[in-house]
Amino acid sequence: SSESPALKLVVVGHVDHGKSTLIGRLLHDTGSLPDGKAEAVIRMSERRGMPVEWAFVLDALQAERDQGITIDTTQIFFNTDKRNYVIIDAPGHTEFLKNMVSGAALSDAALLVIDAKEGMQEQSRRHGYILHLLGVRQVAVVINKMDLVDYREERYQELTGEIRKYLSGLGLEAAAIVPVSAREGQGLVAAPDKMSWYAGPHLVEVLDGFSPPVLPTDRPLRLPVQDVYKFDDRRIIAGRIESGRIRTGDRILISPSNKSVTVKSIESWNTPSPALSASAGQSVGITLSEQLFIERGQVISHEANPPIESNVFRARIFWLGRKPLEVGKRYKLKLATNEQMVDVQSIETVIDVENLTSAAGDKLERNGIGEITLRARAMLALDEFSENPKTGRFVLVDEYDTVGGGIIFMEGYPDQRSS
Numbered sequence: 174s175s176e177s178p179a180l181k182l183v184v185v186g187h188v189d190h191g192k193s194t195l196i197g198r199l200l201h202d203t204g205s206l207p208d209g210k211a212e213a214v215i216r217m218s219e220r221r222g223m224p225v226e227w228a229f230v231l232d233a234l235q236a237e238r239d240q241g242i243t244i245d246t247t248q249i250f251f252n253t254d255k256r257n258y259v260i261i262d263a264p265g266h267t268e269f270l271k272n273m274v275s276g277a278a279l280s281d282a283a284l285l286v287i288d289a290k291e292g293m294q295e296q297s298r299r300h301g302y303i304l305h306l307l308g309v310r311q312v313a314v315v316i317n318k319m320d321l322v323d324y325r326e327e328r329y330q331e332l333t334g335e336i337r338k339y340l341s342g343l344g345l346e347a348a349a350i351v352p353v354s355a356r357e358g359q360g361l362v363a364a365p366d367k368m369s370w371y372a373g374p375h376l377v378e379v380l381d382g383f384s385p386p387v388l389p390t391d392r393p394l395r396l397p398v399q400d401v402y403k404f405d406d407r408r409i410i411a412g413r414i415e416s417g418r419i420r421t422g423d424r425i426l427i428s429p430s431n432k433s434v435t436v437k438s439i440e441s442w443n444t445p446s447p448a449l450s451a452s453a454g455q456s457v458g459i460t461l462s463e464q465l466f467i468e469r470g471q472v473i474s475h476e477a478n479p480p481i482e483s484n485v486f487r488a489r490i491f492w493l494g495r496k497p498l499e500v501g502k503r504y505k506l507k508l509a510t511n512e513q514m515v516d517v518q519s520i521e522t523v524i525d526v527e528n529l530t531s532a533a534g535d536k537l538e539r540n541g542i543g544e545i546t547l548r549a550r551a552m553l554a555l556d557e558f559s560e561n562p563k564t565g566r567f568v569l570v571d572e573y574d575t576v577g578g579g580i581i582f583m584e585g586y587p588d589q590r591s592s
């Protein structure tokens with residue numbers, strides 16, 4: 174229904190395997206395109222003397238954005254009878270991988286698109302691996318361009334075996350492997366009449382079968398402190414609630430200083446009177462029962478469910494830097510509102526995405542993935558990614574460039590909270 178939040182979907186796969194075409198066609202076939210868009214795409218294709226090129230839908234939507242009608246440049250909305258979806262990154266977008274690892278794109282589910290004729294390619298494997306690294310657990314595979322292999326079941330079976338083997342090596346299981354032709358509109362919103370041998374669900378059935386997103390409201394409270402404003406004798410602590418809910422009178426914990434205090438009031442910026450409670454997604458200012466030293470970068474939680482405190486942690490990282498990541502190098506860590514310098518203490522493994530092997534190494538090259546240990550001088554408040562994706566991920570910055578994105582695992586590093 175339209176009340177529940179949209180399911181965030183990311184569409185990945187090798188270049189030219191048909192991601193844009195699939196999205197364009199899906200938007201059209203689910204009746205999600207604005208008036209006139211389909212006609213524009215058909216005219217544009219005719220003018221170029223080609224079959225209808227559904228990938229143009231993305232260009233047409235982009236053109237609309239350029240005129241300032243839609244604000245967000247990376248979100249594409251569509252809906253089925255069951256619910257709303259938002260595709261949170263456009264394929265081919267140069268910032269795509271960076272967005273995925275830096276947390277700009279946190280998806281609830283993913284579609285991995287594979288060309289029926291070409292089969293899995295290096296990028297398909299790499300993207301599959303990144304989904305695994307990012308903890309995206311709901312994945313469906315779309316075998317596209319079935320028209321190019323005459324809709325043959327043998328080809329589908331052959332690819333299916335290969336794909337399942339690859340995914341199970343990652344500990345992932347595809348919700349389904351759906352044969353389609355995005356260009357011909359086979360298998361997207363109805364059973365594919367050209368593939369009567371296929372008894373599985375069509376694409377929209379698979380999408381509608383995904384579990385709804387876990388609302389950040391249902392996770393423990395995390396309010397990273399953004400700013401502290403002083404008015405006369407009052408101090409207002411400002412920030413965005415990343416998860417959970419906060420109420421006046423709550424006993425809260427400030428991490429990493431590990432002090433507890435009571436919430437006196439909650440000021441919401443856009444309502445005139447103080448609120449009794451606020452929840453994930455809201456930006457708030459709170460006042461406390463006593464004056465504590467609080468600064469940007471600290472995290473507010475409830476005593477019963479605090480973040481981890483440690484100055485050393487393990488992470489899986491995707492490296493984007495031109496210069497390799499090396500043991501002993503120092504980078505700026507950005508974790509929620511916290512920014513501080515960290516040293517690369519060790520690189521446990523460098524992962525070869527093509528062969529899915531991991532080996533010890535002392536550096537991580539651009540586009541490489543590895544498991545590393547980072548050490549900061551001071552304590553940090555952090556979460557394991559699996560516990561809280563919002564506060565369990567970080568980026569590394571070198572000078573002014575984002576050079577890596579990672580997710581946190583504590584593995585072997587205990588909480589160092591002092592009692």
Ligand code: GDP
Nearest residue numbers: 188189190191192193194228264318354355356
């Ligand atoms: P992307 O790079 O993954 O976004 O791929 P595109 O959507 O741009 O498609 C790449 C090319 O494959 C285009 O020329 C499409 O027309 C073509 N293509 C996409 N889907 C199909 C399909 O189902 N069948 C055939 N024959 N061609 C397709």
